[in-house]
Amino acid sequence: MTTMTQPVDIEGRRLELSNLDKILYPEHGFTKGELIDYYARVAPVLLPHVRDRPLTLKRYPDGVEGKSFFEKNVSTHAPDWVRTVPIETPESSHSRKSADFALVQDLSTLVWAANLASIELHIPQWTVGPRGERRNPDLLVFDLDPGAPATIVDCCEVALWLRDELTDDGLTAYPKTSGSKGLQLYAPVQTRSDDRTNDYAKRVAEKLERRHPRRVVSRMAKKLRVGKVLIDWSQNNPKKTTVAPYSLRARSAPTVSTPVTWSEVEACENPAELGFVADEVLDRVDEHGDLFESLLTRARPSL
Known part of the structure; x- marks a missing residue:
């Protein structure tokens, strides 16, 4: 051939x-x-x-x-x-x-x-320096994964709870779709150790599970996820990676992991409202610019 x-x-x-x-x-x-x-x-x-x-x-x-x-x-x-x-x-x-x-x-x-x-x-949630040295994490991420029959609409509600928790701790969260079924929240941070973001994210996820046990789960066992939203805190493990902003996803359609506004998250009533394919994302960038630009800030709160 x-x-x-x-x-x-x-x-x-x-x-x-x-x-x-x-x-x-x-x-x-x-x-x-x-x-x-x-x-x-x-x-x-x-x-x-x-x-x-x-x-x-x-x-x-x-x-x-x-x-x-x-x-x-x-x-x-x-x-x-x-x-x-x-x-x-x-x-x-x-x-x-x-x-x-x-x-x-x-x-x-x-x-x-x-x-x-x-x-x-x-x-990953960390960068390398000019000589290839690995720096400490500069991003905090929560991956919200709905267990059927829950959908991204349920993820939006959990995202709002998460946003409030992070705000109380002096952090600012920014949402994007996973490009698959769920939603992801990011916050720019500065840390002094590899495990700081992972430990913090786990505590917050467990706290929300205790507060909303019928809606949220923080443990990874699939049998626990039915009808709930998993707050996957483990994406902060330095050995793990998360899909990049604006990356395509390998779904049936060319969907994209798309930064969205909090207004869109608050208003979402149907999963289709937060599903975007490549052409739509390019149009959104023309209209909104980079909704994740704030993640690039140098002024990052300590975690």
Whole structure:
């Protein structure tokens, strides 16, 4: 089978884009070319949120209905201008205990990643310094996951409770959809240890479970989630990653993990109201700019 390629120059760097007509989302006819185009167009608001954060790619070479795999270690076939950083991976099932993660610092690297059919981009809540040294977490995240028949509408109610708790502690929360079934809350912070955000998030989640035992669960067992919203605090573990803002998701439609306003969260009465696909997100960026821009602030409260 012949691979069709198209050479492009991006920021003075040459790339060979391949199989642009390949359909990655069969139900919507969304192609690899459209995926690359989306990431190129959303780059101005996406790149600041992934910069200096080691990237885990979730690749779907045969589309969302085919097999997928997480890629942490950058391929030896990557261009030499793709910046990488070695990160320990002691939990890896392979003999190698570290991996060379890509740092997506610019448009050309983002397009390179998209050309690998990297539908989803996942990042940690910490950054690396100029010499590749790992910094302490600078983001606090809560991943709200509804257990059927609960939906994102239920997540919105829990998000409002969470927002109030964080406000009482001097933190400011910003919501985004997961691009799948749930909602995620972020708060910019500064910390002095790796475990501070994880410990704090667990305490808050357990507190809300005690206060709303019929609506909220903080424990991971799936049998406990039915009809409730799991507040997944464990995404703050330094070894874990969360889907990046503006990342596409591998659902039946090309949905996006989309920053939203608190007004939208408060008004949500139907899950469809907080479901956005690629074109809609680009329109939202044109209208609202980056609703997550405040996460990039240098003035971060101590946690």
